Amino acid sequence: xxxxxxxxxxxxxxxxxxxxxxxxxxxxxxxxxxxxxxxxxxxxxxxxxxxxxxxxxxxxxxxxxxxxxxxxxxxxxxxxxxxxxxxxxxxxxxxxxxxxxxxxxxxxxxxxxxxxxxxxxxxxxxxxxxxxxxxxxxxxxxxxxxxxxxxxxxxxxxxxxxxxxxxxxxxxxxxxxxxxxxxxx
Numbered sequence: 001x002x003x004x005x006x007x008x009x010x011x012x013x014x015x016x017x018x019x020x021x022x023x024x025x026x027x028x029x030x031x032x033x034x035x036x037x038x039x040x041x042x043x044x045x046x047x048x049x050x051x052x053x054x055x056x057x058x059x060x061x062x063x064x065x066x067x068x069x070x071x072x073x074x075x076x077x078x079x080x081x082x083x084x085x086x087x088x089x090x091x092x093x094x095x096x097x098x099x100x101x102x103x104x105x106x107x108x109x110x111x112x113x114x115x116x117x118x119x120x121x122x123x124x125x126x127x128x129x130x131x132x133x134x135x136x137x138x139x140x141x142x143x144x145x146x147x148x149x150x151x152x153x154x155x156x157x158x159x160x161x162x163x164x165x166x167x168x169x170x171x172x173x174x175x176x177x178x179x180x181x182x183x184x185x
Contacts, residue, residue, distance in 0.1 A: 018069030025083075026050060030069035046090035049125035053083055053092050056132065060139040078146040081139065093119040094138065098152035099145045104134045116152075 019031045029041035043050060054071065058064060062073035062080055071083045079095040094100060097107060097118035107117035120135070122128055128135070145151075161169075169176040 018066075020066050022064050022066045022071040025066060025069070025071050026054070030085075032069055042085040042087055042090070045087070046085045046122075046125075049090050049122050049128045050083060050085060052125055052128040052132075053090075053135070056128075056135050056139065057081060057083075057092075060136070060143060062139075062143070075143055075146045080142045080146055089121050089123050091119045091121045092135070094142055096142065096145060096152050099150060100138065100141055102138075106131065106134060106138075 017031050019025050019028070024031075025043060026047070028037040029035065029043045035041045054064070057071075057073040057080075060073075062075055065072055065074065067079070067082070072079055073081045073083075081095065082093045084091050084093065093110065094107070095118075098116045100107065102117065106120050108119055108121055109117045110119050120131070120138075169179055
């Protein structure tokens with residue numbers, strides 16, 4: 001599906017289109033909701049802190065692009081960190097955080113089903129300024145793993161499927177094949 005410009009005035013998050021240029025994220029937002037390009041957009045609330053995080057990522061020699069409607073920083077095509085903003089906070093999420101040591105204990109799990117702590121959450125630009133050396137160190141560590149081609153091992157996961165689904169998969173080989181081709185998420 002091609003990405004279309006956000007339709008202002010529709011009021012529907014479903015009709016929003018994700019941004020494809022990181023400059024748009026910092027100027028207008030991600031495009032995920034009807035607050036896109038308005039004073040109510042979370043990126044405007046956290047603009048100073050996001051700008052500091054952006055500068056640290058670029059200083060680390062990372063390539064900036066837009067992925068999933070957010071600024072994503074990579075090295076040689078390998079995603080390192082993603083920036084995001086919500087109404088209550090803004091954050092940076094490390095992609096292969098399972099490899100990271102987190103000696104400062106600043107990484108948090110994004111949700112209860114997350115296997116690894118991967119994000120640093122902020123509620124003020126001053127918090128970014130106060131953690132600059134930690135952020136630089138964590139970026140350097142993540143860049144080192146990417147440059148060396150190191151990836152975290154994939155932990156096997158088993159999911160208990162409902163009996164109805166198991167029966168449907170057992171009786172329909174095409175459905176079973178399509179289901180097993182899905183990502184775990």
